[in-house]
Amino acid sequence: MxxxxxxxxxxxxxxxxxxxxxxxxxxxxxxxxxxxxxxxxxxxxxxxxxxxxxxxxxxxxxxxxxxxxxxxxxxxxxxxxxxxxxxxxxxxxxxxxxxxxxxxxxxxxxxxxSKMQLSLFSQCMAAAVLSLTLMIVFTNDVKDSWAGFIVGGVSYWFYLWLLKKFRVKYMGEFVSSLLIALMSVASYRLGWTQNVNAIIIGAVMPLVPGVALTNAARDLVSGHLISGPARALEAVITSIAIGCAIVIVLRYF
Known part of the structure; x- marks a missing residue:
């Protein structure tokens, strides 16, 4: 017994x-x-x-x-x-x-x-503030920062909605990046903003796989030769999805 x-x-x-x-x-x-x-x-x-x-x-x-x-x-x-x-x-x-x-x-x-995460509104506001802040830090463009705030918040809400609705890996980043580029180009064409690149740079920051890249580096240094490259590949594919979406819009619109 x-x-x-x-x-x-x-x-x-x-x-x-x-x-x-x-x-x-x-x-x-x-x-x-x-x-x-x-x-x-x-x-x-x-x-x-x-x-x-x-x-x-x-x-x-x-x-x-x-x-x-x-x-x-x-x-x-x-x-x-x-x-x-x-x-x-x-x-x-x-x-x-x-x-x-x-x-x-x-x-x-x-x-x-348990969910243990912020509300949808809080996550979108955090993404909007991050977009605005990093847009100013990276491009020194204060005049169009309001657009970075709006585009970053709206696109991140759309990203969260896509994840919840479809749960398809990399599609959320790709489609959200398309929306970022389209909104940035539209604001420029309407004469509301002057620097499309600055808005895009700030708005895509919440989608950048920074945690995955950091963990990939730490895993490689720690000797985890399976998980490290796997995380790095995941981060690279995510970055490619974001970059391709931006290039498609800038090339044809």
């Missing part, structure tokens, strides 16, 4: 580590943090000879006295750092004994099912 209970605890500990790693990868964490968190949870749960194979598309974990390894696939990735912080905080509380293993698994599931 004790052996059954012990095995159940081992499986639960393995599932806790697996779920924590899945949440971290899905929400924009680099692989070094993922592995560190998973191994710490396993160690504090009493797992010995714990092993984890982590990539950006799936995780496989195993430990002693378990007949089979546990695996999970990762089908979507976003940049929700609030969930990354929540998982890390739960891992620390478990390490200090504030949470039991059962509580840790329940709270990780709560994090998985």
């Amino acid at each position: 004790d052996k059954v209970i012990d095995n159940e605890r081992l499986v639960l500990a393995l599932n806790c580590s697996l779920l924590a790693g899945k949440l971290l990868i899905e929400n924009g964490s680099n692989m070094e943090r993922v592995n560190d968190t998973m191994y710490r949870i396993a160690q504090n749960a009493g797992l010995h000879y714990f092993q984890a194979f982590t990539t950006v598309t799936g995780i496989v974990v195993s430990a002693e006295r378990l007949p089979n390894a546990e695996a999970t696939d990762i089908r979507s990735r976003a940049d929700n750092l609030a969930k990354v912080v929540a998982v890390n905080e739960l891992s620390r509380e478990f390490a200090t004994g504030k949470l039991s293993l059962d509580d840790l698994y329940d709270k990780l599931q709560d994090v998985d099912h």
Whole structure:
């Protein structure tokens, strides 16, 4: 009977580590943090000879006295750092004994099912302010900054709507960039603005895959030779989608 209970605890500990790693990868964490968190949870749960194979598309974990390894696939990735912080905080509380293993698994599931993100209006306003600010920083164009604010906010709202409606990778960036270029050219043709390039530069900034590029560099430096190039390729394809959309509009309109 004790052996059954012990095995159940081992499986639960393995599932806790697996779920924590899945949440971290899905929400924009680099692989070094993922592995560190998973191994710490396993160690504090009493797992010995714990092993984890982590990539950006799936995780496989195993430990002693378990007949089979546990695996999970990762089908979507976003940049929700609030969930990354929540998982890390739960891992620390478990390490200090504030949470039991059962509580840790329940709270990780709560994090998985919660949204933990700003409202649609707040995200669009943040994108608009970012577009305006970086437009001034990069181009020194203050006169047309109001257009960067509007185009950046509207295009990001459209980007979020596309992601929610279709969930097709790279289509959101491509179509939103088309909208950015069209709105920028239209404002210039109507005589409202004078610098199309400055508006486009500012408005595309919220779509640029900065987190993916940063994580790719960190993964490569850390020796993750599968996840690093995979993240870099994802960032490059996203950048190509943005660039092609801008070029199409500027070339034909």
